[in-house]
Amino acid sequence: MVVPDTAQDTSKDWVELNIGPQHPSTHGVLRLKVKLDGEIVKDVEPIIGYLHRNAEKLCEMDYYCDALVYFDRMDYVGAMNMELGYLEAAEKLLGIPPPERAQWIRVVMAELSRIASHLVWAGAFGLDLGMLTPFFYCFIEREKVLRIFTAVSGSRQQTNYMSIGGVYQDIDDQIIYDIEQFTEEFPKKLEEIFNTFVKNDIFISRNKGIGILEPEVAIQYGVTGPMLRASGIEYDVRKAEPYLVYDKINFDIPVSYKKDNLARFLVRFEEMRQSVKIIKQAIKKIPDGPYFNPKAKKSLMIRLRGEGEVYARTESSKGEFGVYLVGDGGVKPYRVHVRSPALKNLSVLPVLAKDVMIADLFAISGTIDLVFGEVDR
């Protein structure tokens, strides 16, 4: 009998470990098939689809105005950006541009939403690394944003605030005052949170030089958003192809050339500071006028018809969020497709997490900023 000499076969020298879908640091329902050699990760295979809700098909089965509800539930931590992405496409298709005032309000809301999303990310990233407390400080700040959202739209997370041709309701002086108050207080708190992270030697040592993403690789995999900017490529849809009124606002895109986890962390925090800057400018510039395009009156909501195909892209908190819409002249879209940034960013994880330690695998997957509503849709 021939006994195979497994001891010599180095290709079998690994343990396969299933991480997730129920695991504390897979941010929902990511499943990772990991090949381990001791502590070293030899290979990672992300498996997705555990939160697949068929959102694109559901959108095709409903009226144009109803799709917003499903878009709210894609990136549920930063819902306003999702709505904005859809409306950019839908309004182009239906030919109902929003009035000036609605555009400025949308900018404010989108940036608040970006802050909310990045704060969730920062807290969860801390938890991934084992910091129990900054999570709560992040969520306390986020709660203030959500309170503004409640005052504006009536809901905390799934706001359904923007609607085709404008916004659901106008913002009044009280809300403007609340937002101004928030922009006054938030930067101080943000620095406090920032310091609890970066003053820590252990935090720096866990992130510096870990998970290097080369710019060429990032472009090959279609990585966008803060991850791409942390690899040293200045690409932001808000600057590259300004939508709404972003071309009238003075802001910078943060870029880092260090390419590692720490760079992604710093870029996201700098983005929050820039968002505050945008909100401060936008809230002063909101013009008077209608907040709603009369062509999309509420009672006409389900009679809107569109024909043709459009693709619109916006910069969500995760990256470039694209919506592709095809209308066949009916009241329902013929095809809805979403280019979700988190999915594209996740696809680069096997490259980043090659030959790292298990602990670094989670640090890296933490910096990708995964939200599974958006990855699986």
Next chain:
Amino acid sequence: MNVLQRLQAFFAILGHYPSYILAYFFETLFMIIFVTVMLIVMIYLFRKYMARVQLRIGPNRVGKFGSLQLIADALKLVGKESILPRKRDDLPYRVAPIVVFLGLIMAFAIIPYGDFYYIGSLTVTHSNVSLLLLFAAIAIMPIGEVLAGVSSNNKYAVIGALRGVAKDISFEVPMMMSVLALVMMASARTSEPLNLTNLISVQSIPYGIPQIIGLGVFFIAMVARASYSPFDMSESDSELVSGHSIEYSGMRFGMFYMGMFGSIFLGSMIVSLLYLGGYNGPFSGDAGFIYLLIKAMILVIISFTIWLSVPRIRIDKFVNMGWKYLLPAAVINLVIAGILTLGLSL
């Protein structure tokens, strides 16, 4: 007159040996009750402290200020079904939590507690080499963790156990080196420096002041022993779910949980005994035990704050730190202690 002598006098009618046996039995029982009460206090304190640092309120529904919450939790743990993994290695799997808990209780039986007014000292063991015994008892707990990790037939648990072993080896050598410096300093004053009571009573100033490096090394080692953040690699929540104790549920899990909090308290007690003067202090007199408890509790709060605010260190970095920084630091500390002992005869 300590608790043991009082108990022996109480049972003296029964004769010499039975009275001592009974006295030891009851004193151990008192000690276990004390440790259990302290564990409950610790867990309650941790939950309240964590909540307040995180700007929450913490348990406040069961009993006044949530004081009965821990009892409710313990009842829940006892009442829970203990789910056993099918392909476990049965004996080690069942023994492991008991080993962890016993190691903890043994360590508590060895440390001296200092006097407390009319009751006297609760010290159970009066040995000439109690320092060695103490560290032998502390070294039992990792064995239980490794047993748990290997026997529960789970990859996460095995990785956790492996990390635990690597961690233990790298911090215990510097820890013992720093203790050696203590013994060296104490040996100038007493002929039995390995006796903890002697070691503490000869501290004219707390040993933490001349041996600040040793204090740091020893404290880090105690943090690593209790395995909370930043050194909780073996049971890291976000990586290995809960490491070696992943397959445990019910009261078996409760034992690991109590073992963790117990080792935080034990670590604080030992640090305050060896380095902060223990139950000595101004006006200590009969209240030495209270001094010890206050010192230990301050250390416990510091430990909790560290736990809550520091990210986990990576295992290879920790091993690096153990061998490249802590061990040389402990050696330097030893040299300093030698110079101080010979030159200044502190």
Next chain:
Amino acid sequence: MIEVKEPKKEVPLIGTIKAIASVGKHIFQKPVTLQYPEERPNYPDRFRYRIFLSLDDCVGCTLCEQVCPNRSITMQKVNRDNPRNKRHIYPDVNFGTCTVCRNCEEICPTDAIYLTHTFELARTRNSFTYSPEELSLPEDEVIK
């Protein structure tokens, strides 16, 4: 474009101690938790949850049924004397699937269906559907 700078390097250990202290000093701040059943937050005016129906205003146009993204609304036949509602159909709402998107409120031509602040709708599993009469009642009068 701005390049983000890496934070200033702290002295080893001192930075960590600063970070630990900055977390520890939060113990002196007031907790932000609201003890929910006893304390209640201030709900903004636009805060919306439970759907109400004014039976007298409803004209049975079925627009709310059509616009509901989750098909939570279905039309029911109710024998009721209402000259504006010739077909005698009124919406019922399944709160098990309702996402409170407010589309029904926005589209209603007579403002018969509207959302209010009431949000404590704990019910047993089989009774999430509110009939038209129940929709017109206040929450504590609805049989659970």
